Amino acid sequence: MSDSRMKVAVVFGGKSTEHDVSIISAGHILANIDMEKYFVEPFYVKKDGTFADHQELTLCLENLLNEHRDKIFPAMKEGEIELKKWIAKGTSSDFLGGIAGKKFDIVFPVLHGLNGEDGTIQGMLEFMGVPYVGCGVSASAFCIDKEATKVICQVNDIPVMDYTAVKKYEWENSTENIINDIQKKMNYPFYVKPARLGSSIGISRAENTVELKTSLKDAFKYDCKVVVEQGVESPRELTVGVMGIDDQVSLSAIGEFSRGSNLYFNFDSKYGKTGHKGLVPAPLEENIQEIIEKYSHLIFKKFELSGFARIDYFLCGDKVYLNEINTMPGFETGDTFMRIWQNKGVDMQKFIDKAIEYGVLSFHSKSTRLYEIEIKSLIE
Template sequence: MGRKIRLGIVYGGKSSEHEVSLRTALSIMQAVDPEKYQIVPIYIRLDGSWVSGEPAAALPNSVDALRLAAKPADAAAAGGGTGQLIAAGKQAKAPILGLTEQIDVIFPVVHGPNGEDGTVQGLLELADLPYVGSGVMASAIGMDKWMMKNVFAQAGLPQVRYLGILRSRLDAALAEVVQQIEDELGYPCFVKPANMGSSVGISKAKDRTQLIEGLKLAATFDRRLIVEAFVAGRELEIGVLGNEQPITSVVGEVIASKEFYDYEAKYKGAGTKLQIPANIPQHVADEIAALALRVYQAIDASGLSRVDFFWDEAADRLYVNEVNTMPGFTPYSMYPMLFAAAGIPYRELIDRLVALALERHADKQRNQIAAEALE
């Protein structure tokens, strides 16, 4: 292009990961080449309203600046055409976003539900805008741990034993659910909301009392719960980058100071150590890379993902834990550090992701949309 790439960054969102998203957006805005990109901030407030900022003349220097560097979207400007993003919501807020300036590509960094789960991706598809990351289906599968595990099982990927539990069944037959978990998974086990990220609402249960508490906690975040059997393993992670010919990063290890890698450890340090590259045998690193590519292909991911594993060192056995289709870019985030160790620094990583978004969008334009009318 003969001008700067107009990069819209969508951040914030109606989820418990709102603050994480702000940190990710700030990190990206501070890292991009200002000679190459014109940043257009697009902020989703906690109440669900959307505001769009003027293209940033200077890089923001704080999370608070991201909250302030925005103005209410101009409802009167809502029209149509390429590069305009229009979203309709509740009548009191409709339209909640209107961008009249040309946007070349969107980088959505809304983590968790109502953002990372395919909802924002669907909106961008309707707006016919290129965007970084996986499409609607892969994003939805990557967010819903229950569905993710079903897809992994279908693809023959190794994973720990698990049970999916509906909140309605928990309400109606708690004792029956607890007995089933004890019979099929035993203790300790992990209880999680199916549709939350950043380890929000996750607990480790060592007995019946903790299990019941964990189920009730997870049920406050989602109507679908997942319970996983415990495996004594090291936590290993790898990054994947690309569309249909993806590459992998080095393998990193999470050495948690707590019993598991929770929200505090991920985003506030909390004594957790990240070992990059991981001190593991080469055959384990090779197998992780191969399995990560299978995971990526199983959900039809694109752009980027981080794939997490457990390695039972004693048995030399790997288990796929989960895939994160929009990993964070905070100072404590594993994904950019994994690729930095692989020789792709942060700024170049963003450049590649933008290029992959444009590539994927261009490929999609080859699809025939209209069918011939039937006689």
């Protein structure tokens, strides 16, 4: 008897500083995807960028279960049972062969940061003609680049914080000039960020020249382009989820990140012991909520997002500024991103269903494009 379930390849890990975050996200996807609808094959990409074999995948899943059982599986349920089955049987390590042979109906690339969220795997899947979940090549590439994001927002009258971008070769060739230029353009404090990284990795706050130099030096360890952003004191950090395709766009509730005692919402605030659950929904004046919703719809349109994304904002007094767009946000059942959707009646399983549905719709929409022309008709 043939299996009529949709075949879904879940790819996670990756050659990225967000490797471990990706594994945890994949755990939540694997725990909550509807096994009656989908036949799932997990594929683990190791830190060196190669695909894990059977033994390495098994070890990764075992570690995921042992280290994060309480976080991912608060109670024994189908997700944990299925994960144990995968550990027992393993899966094919030939992801690329499966792609070439059209073995999968759709790919769910649960990859954060570089080499996954940046349009690279999306480009490969487009080239191979395979449907996938989430935003396309250009949206992924633009949104992961903090400078490109700001440029597109400025053209479309979406406010962003003052900033300057610095390339690594510029920094190495003219350090003092770079420092002087930054200090002329903006006032301390600054936030220094690797341009194409997520999960607040590599971000630091600089309040003087010495700290600025140190922050830039550290940020260049992670990327060859760095964004230096004007800092403001104690902004509220808000987030909203968007989901859909073309003009069919739904918004989640608006949430507010809590950074606790930290000066800014850094990696420790998100994933460490000092992290706090965000407020859902965020307590906001009606006009502020309307502004965020308006900007979110505009961002979805102008960046040509599809599937889903998380959009983060700063609220400074009564001014709203775009912070960043995450085209593959972290998936944790109890984190702020999923809770802002749960507030709208969309639980994890329903979210996964809609994400896969939009991935299929996006693929079919692209398949209507014309790929052939009559050369003869053009030259006559």
